[in-house]
Amino acid sequence: MMLVGNQRGGARDLAVHLMKPENEHIELYELRGFAAQSLAGALNEAYALSRGTKCRQFLYSLSVNPPEKARVATTDFIKAIDRAEMALGLDGQSRAIVFHEKKGRRHAHVVWSRIDVETMKAVPLPFTKRKLVELTRDLFVEHGWKMPDGLIDPARRNPRNFTLAEWQHAKRQGKDPRAIKAALQDAWTLSDSPAALKAALDERGFKLARGHRRAFVVIDHNLEVYALHKWLGLKVRDVRERLGKVELPSVDNAKAQMARDMKNALDRIADDVTQRHTKAAERFEARRTALVARQRKQRAALRKRHAEREALENKLRQSRFRKGLSGLWDRLRGEHRKTANFNAREAERALKRDRDELDRLISHQLAERQRLRLYKYRLSEGFERTRAVLAQDRQRYERGPEP
DSSP states (O other): EEEEEEEEOOOOHHHHTTTTTTSOOOOOOOESSSSSSSSSHHHHHHHHHHEEEEESSSEEEEEOOOTTHHHHHHHHHHHHHHHHHEEEEOSSSSSEEEEETTEEEEEEEEEOEEEETTTTTTTTOTTTHHHHHHHHHHHHHHHHHHOOOGOOGGGGGGGGOOOOOHHHHHHHHHOOOHHHHHHHHHHHHHSSSSHHHHHHHTTTOOOEEEEEEOOOOEETTTTEEEEEHHHHHHHHHHHHHTTOOOOOHHHHHHHHHHHHHHHHHHHHHHHHHHHHHHHHHHHHHHHHHHHHHHHHHHHHHHHHHHHHHHHHHHHHHHTOOHHHHHHHHHHTTTTTHHHHHHHHHHHHHHHHHHHHHHHHHHHHHHHHHHHHHHHHHEEEEEEHHHHHHHHHHHHHHHHOOOO
16 A cells, blocks of 8 residues: 655645545544544644644644555555554544545545644654655555555665665665565566566566475575575465476576676676766866866966055055155155155065965965865775775675585
């Protein structure tokens, strides 16, 4: 069942929407924890309760949609709703359940009040999307339904087609038994023949092989072996009936082929990393060149301002000397010498001011270039670290399966 939910307000609008007569059948299945006997009255109660808090999105609305051709019992709907309630942390909260039937399909809507009546605070709802996606996957696996493409975890897709990011994500995630079971169950559900099963498993990064004692096994990209019947929750004879006497490689041969495939996949990823590093280095060099050009312009502009200011200040200093008889009189009285000494000290201070200003600019520009070099170092270090990890993985596949 697809589970999609969101926090919201608008109690009246939601009640009107859920009871619209455009559906072929509408059933108000449950009102739990409300005094009202109608959906509008119940959601209005939730709104009134929220007025005692600062919470505006005081409702949590969830839609529960089975696959188009699935026929799901009401009890299964309620079980799924109860599991969602526990996963979200809304257990014990007042809720309403409405069933809709339209165009031959039945689905459910659930609305919870988020306000805890004891604390008068809204129940926090962190990571709701992730929790609902995980529960949705579990429900599809448990019911044996075909998994929608949007629900297929990247770590369960064919690792031979991984990008670098997908490969790194799969390594971080490690071996997730739920993901393995879901992938195998999905492939089994989709397949109606041995050839179809082999293709479905191959799309998900598994190879079908014949194990000991005529058992069927699958090999994953880590060269691990899984007994197919155990992971499907079936008996050996059930799997044999589906697969019959299909020609399959031995476990050792399947492992060797998977190792070759993965080595080739890692070579492709490593080439992609090299290309990305080259492009990143080109972008860095372009940034460095642009930065140096901009800094040169800044220094040239500063030196020009200094020269213009120096010319004005020199003109001001010269204007302090009187001319003609007044100037001669100043020389006789020693005033000319005093003015000259004052101008010299002022010129020295101006020179120091200009040098300090230039030094500050140079210091700032050096810091800019150092940050850029540090960025290049970290970038290169990251690429080299990635190459080293890919090389280790590649060597593991080059050595092949352990005897």
